[in-house]
Amino acid sequence: MVSASGFSPPPFCDGCGAAHPWATRDQRLYELQNILDQEEIDDVDRLWIDEQMDRLRADDGTMTDKQQKDIWLGVKKRAPGLFDAAGKALLGGVISAGVRAMIGV
Numbered sequence: 001m002v003s004a005s006g007f008s009p010p011p012f013c014d015g016c017g018a019a020h021p022w023a024t025r026d027q028r029l030y031e032l033q034n035i036l037d038q039e040e041i042d043d044v045d046r047l048w049i050d051e052q053m054d055r056l057r058a059d060d061g062t063m064t065d066k067q068q069k070d071i072w073l074g075v076k077k078r079a080p081g082l083f084d085a086a087g088k089a090l091l092g093g094v095i096s097a098g099v100r101a102m103i104g105v
Contacts, residue, residue, distance in 0.1 A: 011023035
């Protein structure tokens with residue numbers, strides 16, 4: 001008999017790296033950080049983005065939509081490549097529908 005107890009499915013596809021539907025918000029934020037690390041971003045902008053990603057990871061649900069919108073608009077301005085293809089797919093699992101509409105994602 002085979003038991004699956006203790007098995008935890010991986011949050012990301014081993015083949016393409018895409019997030020599975022059960023990937024948590026934190027896991028998706030870390031994946032977005034990995035995508036950002038591949039972008040050519042000015043050091044000052046990278047520092048600002050890293051600080052904002054830390055704020056998003058630390059959010060306990062008290063951050064308002066306006067605060068999130070301001071962060072994501074700043075990220076979009078400093079790292080527009082994140083809002084293409086792979087990054088855009090991950091953003092859907094991180095940004096609420098209301099905030100996505102406000103920033104045009």
